[in-house]
Amino acid sequence: MKVPYLDLPAQFADNREVREAIEEVLRTGQFVLGPAMERFERAFAELCEVKYGVAVANGTDAIFLALKVLGVGEGDEVITVPNTFLSTVGAIVQAGAVPRLVDVAEDYNIDIEKIEAAVTSMTRAIVPVHLTGNPARMDEINDIARRHNLSVVEDAAQSVDAAVGDRKTGSLGDLGAFSLHPLKNLNTIGDGGVITTDSEDLHGKLLLWRNHGLKNRDEAAFFAVNSRLDSIKAAVACLQIPGIGKVTEKRNRFARIYDEELAGLAPKVVIPPRREGVRQVFHTYVVQIEERERLIEYLAERGIGTKVHYPIPIHLMEAGHSLGYRRGDFPVAEAQAGKILSLPVHQHLEEAQVRYAAGCLRRFYGG
Numbered sequence: 001m002k003v004p005y006l007d008l009p010a011q012f013a014d015n016r017e018v019r020e021a022i023e024e025v026l027r028t029g030q031f032v033l034g035p036a037m038e039r040f041e042r043a044f045a046e047l048c049e050v051k052y053g054v055a056v057a058n059g060t061d062a063i064f065l066a067l068k069v070l071g072v073g074e075g076d077e078v079i080t081v082p083n084t085f086l087s088t089v090g091a092i093v094q095a096g097a098v099p100r101l102v103d104v105a106e107d108y109n110i111d112i113e114k115i116e117a118a119v120t121s122m123t124r125a126i127v128p129v130h131l132t133g134n135p136a137r138m139d140e141i142n143d144i145a146r147r148h149n150l151s152v153v154e155d156a157a158q159s160v161d162a163a164v165g166d167r168k169t170g171s172l173g174d175l176g177a178f179s180l181h182p183l184k185n186l187n188t189i190g191d192g193g194v195i196t197t198d199s200e201d202l203h204g205k206l207l208l209w210r211n212h213g214l215k216n217r218d219e220a221a222f223f224a225v226n227s228r229l230d231s232i233k234a235a236v237a238c239l240q241i242p243g244i245g246k247v248t249e250k251r252n253r254f255a256r257i258y259d260e261e262l263a264g265l266a267p268k269v270v271i272p273p274r275r276e277g278v279r280q281v282f283h284t285y286v287v288q289i290e291e292r293e294r295l296i297e298y299l300a301e302r303g304i305g306t307k308v309h310y311p312i313p314i315h316l317m318e319a320g321h322s323l324g325y326r327r328g329d330f331p332v333a334e335a336q337a338g339k340i341l342s343l344p345v346h347q348h349l350e351e352a353q354v355r356y357a358a359g360c361l362r363r364f365y366g367g
């Protein structure tokens with residue numbers, strides 16, 4: 001049996017709806033901005049239960065633009081984590097600010113006990129990352145932000161449709177930044193991103209910032225960037241919205257199967273943490289394990305694809321050297337980086353494939 005880590009052709013090849021949506025855009029000739037993009041923005045805002053969605057070129061720009069409309073720039077510091085996809089930190093650097101990293105907790109998300117020690121007079125914002133599709137502790141983060149007069153930008157690239165109580169990620173901070181990259185739970189046929197907010201003021205600024213600062217066809221209010229989402233990609237992303245609940249449901253079902261099958265292997269295999277009242281969406285199903293390299297090979301020999309998200313914490317990457325941290329500064333994230341493994345959990349799998357993958361893992365550990 002094969003259990004591929006991903007199966008993008010299963011989603012897009014021979015998809016009649018996608019072809020029709022693309023053809024519709026081709027018929028209108030409105031390839032940039034226009035009705036397809038606006039339809040997507042409205043539908044995405046509704047999904048996240050916020051007033052506004054602003055479609056942009058990718059998830060990295062979504063974080064960058066969210067910071068820019070908050071006024072973040074040179075001389076400012078922005079708090080985030082070292083175990084995220086590198087672009088969370090890259091976007092902060094691109095915005096002109098200094099990233100201040102804070103270690104994570106056992107749930108892979110920012111350790112709320114360690115945030116305040118990183119706040120200085122220059123701190124302007126916190127960017128919590130809902131890593132793996134598991135919401136960060138937003139109540140506590142918002143409390144800290146309020147106490148220190150900071151803004152909060154959720155990096156929700158991995159957490160579309162996740163929720164804390166009945167509130168979706170993307171509605172929990174001042175702004176939410178999402179990616180529509182093909183690997184994401186809600187995606188499109190290439191790069192894409194979207195920003196959510198309830199603020200009319202920030203929404204207005206985002207519309208300018210993603211479109212050269214243009215107030216109208218001929219006049220710009222300030223110099224900005226071109227980060228528009230192509231209409232074709234917006235139309236395809238829009239098609240995914242009605243089905244996202246089913247995607248979440250399927251990933252959760254597979255996650256439960258892994259939980260049940262692997263729970264007995266602790267402490268050799270540590271399954272993902274759960275939190276009461278939180279809906280995770282399992283963008284990745286991450287276990288911590290011993291003997292990772294040997295296990296990856298063992299599973300690959302049995303047709304099972306795995307990945308590591310992410311093997312090198314950002315402060316230990318070459319790009320991260322400029323941040324001024326050293327090995328040992330973030331012991332939890334560093335220890336996790338050596339043990340984490342993402343198992344296949346995507347919605348194009350069948351239950352039998354998940355049980356087979358879990359069974360192989362159990363056999364490896366003699367369980």
Ligand SMILES: Cc1ncc(COP(=O)(O)O)c(C=O)c1O
Pocket residue numbers: 058059060061084085087088129155157158178179180181191192193
């Ligand atoms: C946590 C996180 N932040 C930011 C991004 C950046 O998104 P994009 O690749 O669309 O620029 C990604 C995805 O790649 C991500 O997983």
